[in-house]
Amino acid sequence: MTTTQNTQALRWTLVLLAACVAMLIFAFSASSDVTPELPQPVAKKYYKLWFKNNTPPPSIQDELKWWPDLKKIYQKNGYNPIWLDGFKLNRSGELLRTLIWETISDGQQFSGYHYEIIESKLNQANHHPRELTVLDLILTDAFLNFTKDSLSGKLTPDRDDAAHSNLSKVKIKNQLQIQRLDVLAVLEGYTNHDNIGEFLQNLSPQHQGYLQMRATLARYLRLSIEHPWLPIPQGPTLSLGQRHEQVFLIRKRLILLGDLDQILPQEPKVSTQQSFSYNSSYPSTKDKNTIDAKLQAIEAELVKIDPLQHSVYLYDYEIQQAVKTFQSRHNLAVNGNIDKKTRQLLNIPIKQRAKQLALNMKRWRHLPPNLGDRYIFVNMANFDLAYIERGIKLASMKVIIGKPYRRTPIMSGKIDTVVINPYWNVPYRIAVKDILPKLKKNSNYLRSHHLEVLPNWNNDSSPIDTTDIDWNLQSSRNFKYRFRQPPGPNNSLGNVKFLFPNDYAIYLHDTPKRNLFSESQRTLSSGCIRVEKPIQLATLLLNSQNGWHQQAIETRISNRKNTHIRLKDPVPVYLMYWTAWVSKDGNVHFRDDFYDRDEIPTSTAAIETSKHRHAINI
Structure with missing residues (x-):
């Protein structure tokens, strides 16, 4: 500035x-x-x-x-x-x-x-x-x-x-x-x-998502005051049907977090010195109304011998389902077992989660009060894109975002152009930082990656013969060329590109590397956002423009003709980074802070390390 x-x-x-x-x-x-x-x-x-x-x-x-x-x-x-x-x-x-x-x-x-x-x-x-x-x-x-x-x-x-x-x-x-x-x-x-x-x-902000987070923050802060967040010790993987002393603490933790709808249990106090004895006055099993009472009485006698026989230590079906809910909210593998990663996230202090919620509430301040009749939300921390029209989510898809050292910025804009069969003009920083060093080592690099060379960045430039260019003499100080990939199956932008004016050369686009969407942490691009379903997104954006239905878009892709389509009504796009949010069903979700934007430790080890770097107090 x-x-x-x-x-x-x-x-x-x-x-x-x-x-x-x-x-x-x-x-x-x-x-x-x-x-x-x-x-x-x-x-x-x-x-x-x-x-x-x-x-x-x-x-x-x-x-x-x-x-x-x-x-x-x-x-x-x-x-x-x-x-x-x-x-x-x-x-x-x-x-x-x-x-x-x-x-x-x-x-x-x-x-x-x-x-x-x-x-x-x-x-x-x-x-x-x-x-x-x-x-x-x-x-x-x-x-x-x-x-x-x-x-x-x-x-x-x-x-x-x-x-x-x-x-x-x-x-x-x-x-x-x-x-x-x-x-x-x-x-x-x-x-x-x-x-x-x-x-x-x-x-x-008065957005519904912000107001839901306000209520959740109040609950988390209240929990941090009223309940000590005792760590669940390391232990074996726990699954359905097992009995273990940790199940009581896990059960209590899941109830406090809202994943298990039960009354907080009291840990039983039993004496192991008493012996088991059968009481002939137990209710008769012929009376269906007294079967539960009989079972509870038998359980009480068993607990005298082995405290783990108490139901609070049983990893039952209700706990398994609650664990699955917890795992889903934290983007873990949903297996219903208490494994190492699930135990680690259960141990994150509730006060740290409250701080994470409070910080992510502030991120709503990036948004205008009125998001628009239709708009695109990208939550980078969740690697997903949502297309919203009149308050209804019409499409959702996975995305790939910038690498940690080339982070996709938090920003907003309006998509005004859909490009079918785009050229990829390689950005200067990628050209000199990534491609030029590889080209110096391998003279066939341009051919193997379907790249052509233009003498400059003028709109009327045409590809040139590179035979006489000594790439070893080129560096960031004197590099003047432009690398470009023509439309086709090997183009890094795929078949469709979505443009919105901004100062950072950021846009949304397709990709030929479809396998990358199966990765869990998709910080793999150089800053732009790759979308999983580009044709569906293009169809939604162009649905109000005559002639540009899905079949017409696919036909144009097949003929490999570079085509720019201006939107009659540009659509807002919001690139956000929420590592915590509350969904419409009231569930709070958390994600890893792989861009280190939160600066709030979310693991026991990280919390201990952070004490030496900065103190965070509510």
Whole structure:
């Protein structure tokens, strides 16, 4: 970013902050939903005292960053509390508290949100008017800090992404950032509303996926406080029908995670000193209503001899199905057994998963409020693509994304062109970093890989004879040629390419290497996204354009004619990286962070290692 751009960005930030303060003054002065029971003379006494003497309350004077603006806000509001109804938070206060809480839950450092102070004051403020007025002040300061960070894009992760080791950092250009340039108009619209809660709501994403994650995050954080996450020790593979002492802990873990719908069991306390004896008063098996009671009594006697005979230690059908659900949510082989990998993921502390959820919630900030009537979602962490139309998923397919050292960036755009039988113009970085070294070792490399050479990048260039070119004299400093593959079965882009304007030469395309889609971790490309079902995707994108049905597309492919088809209505495409999300059925899913974008350890070993690199605390 240039100095001029930095200056302009700073100027806009200052302007929007001033507008935010003005909006806050206006909204609070007109607010009708705040009906505090806190004695007004008491609250006013403290506010007037602090602002008249220009002396903040001693307990928070070092924390307040907006003291001059606070004076204007409370003066305009008649020195009344803003976030309180009586001795508790009003709806806007509770929402602000929630937004702050979920923002800091990923362990990243955000100053000025005062969460610990807010919680402390809430615990102390019961029927203490002075503490309540202090609480209201610190909440207003937190609101201004949160608003500033939200509108400036600070809360959006992955903004500076070193996508390729040999390229400068990728600057994410998403629609939320662009909207900042018009933020004054947005804020002006909110000053017509009495309820500041509506403004607060719009400072966070309102997509259904985000709201589902909010509820899940609350549950995970509650679990991290209420239940110790004891590690399940290493042990043998456990499967249906086996009895083992670990089954009790596994059963409890699956219940807490929501994979097993049972009441939390109590570990039985039995004495192994008692001997087994048959009681003749057991119910008769002739009475069908008492068979269960008889079996339970027999089990109780068996447990006296062998505690593992208790049902909580039996790897039964319900546990097997719950394990399968857990494995599916974590993209493991679904075999229903407690193997090494399943045990490892069961042992990831719930607090670490909560941090992962909180961070991935922030990634929704890359998206515009309205995704479009039809759009394409690519979740790189799950290696999948979904085509959505009017809220319905019409197609899903596997994808291949960039290698870890050539990461596909998080970005968005609009697909405006479908290319049938594309040429592949080899990007400069691939030409000089990958192909040129191989060409120097093997003079037949171009022929064996069906590559032709053009003298430059002009549109009217034609292939040239390479006989007189000494490739050993070529390097990244003087390389001027263009390598190109013509359409055909050996073209690296396959039969179809999908273009959307962007600064990184990223696009979606077919591939002749169909076998790669069977790989589990498909970080195999140089940055572009290879799609599993290109003809289906092309058919969906072109379904509103006369003549371009599936048969017509396949016919054009077969004649090998290079064809560009412009879409009448470009379709948004969102390249996202969610290592955690909640599906429509309410299940939370987790994936490996192979791009190291999360910076949150998700294995016991990684957690121990991370303690030496950085501390993450909720």
